[in-house]
Amino acid sequence: MRHIFKSKLSTKITVFIFVFIVLPTVMIMIYLTKVYQKLIAEDVERATQQQVENIADNIENNFNIVYQKLDSYVNRPTVMRLLNENYSKSGTVQEIKASLPELCADTGAINLYLYINSLNSYYMAFGSDVPDEVKRAVEGMKEDQSINSSDFKIVTAPEAHTVFCIKVIKDHQTMVFRGLMIAKLSSVEVAKYIEKSQGTYGDIYVFSDGGMTVYAPLYRERTFRIEDIKLQNESMQFLGGDCVYVKALEDSDLYVAGINERFMESNLGLHFRRIFLLIIVIVTISLLFSCLLIKIILNPLNELTEYIRNTNPDDLRTINKKYQDEETRVLANAYDELVTKVNDNIDKKYKAELALKQAQINSLEYQINPHFVNNTLQLIGSMAADREMFDLYDIVLAFSRNFYYSIKFKGGSYVTLEDELEFLDDYITLQQARYPDKLKFEKDIQPACKDIVVPKIIIQPLIENCFSHAFNNKDGEWRIKVEANISNQILTISVSDNGKGMKNEQIKILDTDLGNPDNTLRTGTSHIGIRNVNARLCLLYGIAHRLRFKSKEEEGTTFYIEIPIDSEASG
Numbered sequence: 001m002r003h004i005f006k007s008k009l010s011t012k013i014t015v016f017i018f019v020f021i022v023l024p025t026v027m028i029m030i031y032l033t034k035v036y037q038k039l040i041a042e043d044v045e046r047a048t049q050q051q052v053e054n055i056a057d058n059i060e061n062n063f064n065i066v067y068q069k070l071d072s073y074v075n076r077p078t079v080m081r082l083l084n085e086n087y088s089k090s091g092t093v094q095e096i097k098a099s100l101p102e103l104c105a106d107t108g109a110i111n112l113y114l115y116i117n118s119l120n121s122y123y124m125a126f127g128s129d130v131p132d133e134v135k136r137a138v139e140g141m142k143e144d145q146s147i148n149s150s151d152f153k154i155v156t157a158p159e160a161h162t163v164f165c166i167k168v169i170k171d172h173q174t175m176v177f178r179g180l181m182i183a184k185l186s187s188v189e190v191a192k193y194i195e196k197s198q199g200t201y202g203d204i205y206v207f208s209d210g211g212m213t214v215y216a217p218l219y220r221e222r223t224f225r226i227e228d229i230k231l232q233n234e235s236m237q238f239l240g241g242d243c244v245y246v247k248a249l250e251d252s253d254l255y256v257a258g259i260n261e262r263f264m265e266s267n268l269g270l271h272f273r274r275i276f277l278l279i280i281v282i283v284t285i286s287l288l289f290s291c292l293l294i295k296i297i298l299n300p301l302n303e304l305t306e307y308i309r310n311t312n313p314d315d316l317r318t319i320n321k322k323y324q325d326e327e328t329r330v331l332a333n334a335y336d337e338l339v340t341k342v343n344d345n346i347d348k349k350y351k352a353e354l355a356l357k358q359a360q361i362n363s364l365e366y367q368i369n370p371h372f373v374n375n376t377l378q379l380i381g382s383m384a385a386d387r388e389m390f391d392l393y394d395i396v397l398a399f400s401r402n403f404y405y406s407i408k409f410k411g412g413s414y415v416t417l418e419d420e421l422e423f424l425d426d427y428i429t430l431q432q433a434r435y436p437d438k439l440k441f442e443k444d445i446q447p448a449c450k451d452i453v454v455p456k457i458i459i460q461p462l463i464e465n466c467f468s469h470a471f472n473n474k475d476g477e478w479r480i481k482v483e484a485n486i487s488n489q490i491l492t493i494s495v496s497d498n499g500k501g502m503k504n505e506q507i508k509i510l511d512t513d514l515g516n517p518d519n520t521l522r523t524g525t526s527h528i529g530i531r532n533v534n535a536r537l538c539l540l541y542g543i544a545h546r547l548r549f550k551s552k553e554e555e556g557t558t559f560y561i562e563i564p565i566d567s568e569a570s571g
Helices: 008-074 077-083 089-107 132-143 187-197 265-309 326-365 368-386 390-407 417-434 460-470 504-515 528-541
Strands: 111-116 121-124 152-157 162-170 177-186 203-208 213-215 235-239 242-248 254-260 414-416 439-445 453-455 478-487 490-497 548-552 556-564
Touching (some): 008 077, 008 089, 008 177, 008 203, 008 242, 008 265, 089 121, 089 177, 162 187, 177 187, 187 213, 265 326, 390 417, 417 439, 417 453, 417 460, 417 478, 460 490, 460 528, 460 556, 504 528, 528 556
Parallel strands (some): 439 478
Antiparallel strands (some): 111 177, 152 162, 162 177, 203 213, 203 254, 478 490, 548 556
């Protein structure tokens, strides 16, 4: 594992996998969990609301049944006679007292009370005393100015665990208050209404508007107090993580509240554990995948790195191994090409230095004789001047300077182009003395070119070739032109003549020889000066900057020397 992660690239790959695979996956799972939690909440809200509304409707339906029975009873002739104060006829009161127990059994009430307002009297199914809560309910209904003949009220007495279903009796024409029909129901009867319709969602409570509990399920520990529930009709509340929905019953002071515990750990906690385990599995698989990927990618790279790190700088060798993956293969091939080029450059530099040292040795061996010859030339020049033979003096002086320039090492094998042109002028002076009426020489040199450093005696051999080959047996005027200019950091020197030119076969042979580095170093019997210039250009600047030329038979030849300014040597 340490070997895998010791590379910076492996760290980058690991970070990439974590940032773009693992982290987005975890974020997606968290987001889906949040969405799932929201869906659960919405489902709980809908389910709780639906259950409370169903139970409220069921309770109201059962109360309506009681109301219909009370209404039917009130419309009996005996009751109507009593209400119309005709109770003395046909034993009306006795009939009513006899029928109330039957109605009590039919409605499931504990007791029934009939209140006659004109008589301020109570008639009941059982017993003889009217409970205080019934009297309070009657007084409250008498004071309620909003009731009409069809009003039906549900009033609770929580301290007595009872519910009163009250039917208001009024004259249909005059709307005069006649009395009340009251059914006293036990809270157990309300519990029956709830238990018949209750499903599997949460718990159901019934409260009075005073906050007293009329119905409650078995005790269950909660994270909030029941008193915290706000008795507001059709309100959704969230207390302690539970969902609470409250609805008021019509014509009643009762409220039905549904409490759903679907947010418990039972389902949501299980889902969270599954999500957590899934995240762990994804992270583990991603890490294993990253380790495998890093191993596949980095093993060849590590092998290549170790090979390069252990390579001796003085003994560079190519890898000579074929890698399967493209990236490593490209790097290995690039390294092989680099090593090959470095070795080639070292070989060329070695040959150039060897040739230079050999030239210096040869120069030292013959230094005494040229020195003697140079002194002798100066003596001859002085004698010519003393005898007023000035033409001879100019020739001897030019030859002396030319000879001295060719044997001296002025800081090495490089000179400025200006020095090279001065040497060329002396050489042309000698040739013009030899061919006074034929030779025409011309120079066109950009001023910026004069200070550029060039190899020593690089132009003269090309001009000498004109006299050896181009002008051989040629009649008429001989013209030679030397030009120099700079373009794209390349110094271009051209030497052109109007000589015989070369045939196509000669052009191909010479161009092949100059384009082959081996042939440029070969000693031949023809074009020695051209071969010498080409050999030095190839050694110093590479085959790309070899000597080039163009020639046309009977029109002349032009040679081109190209020297990269960035590669020029200093004298």
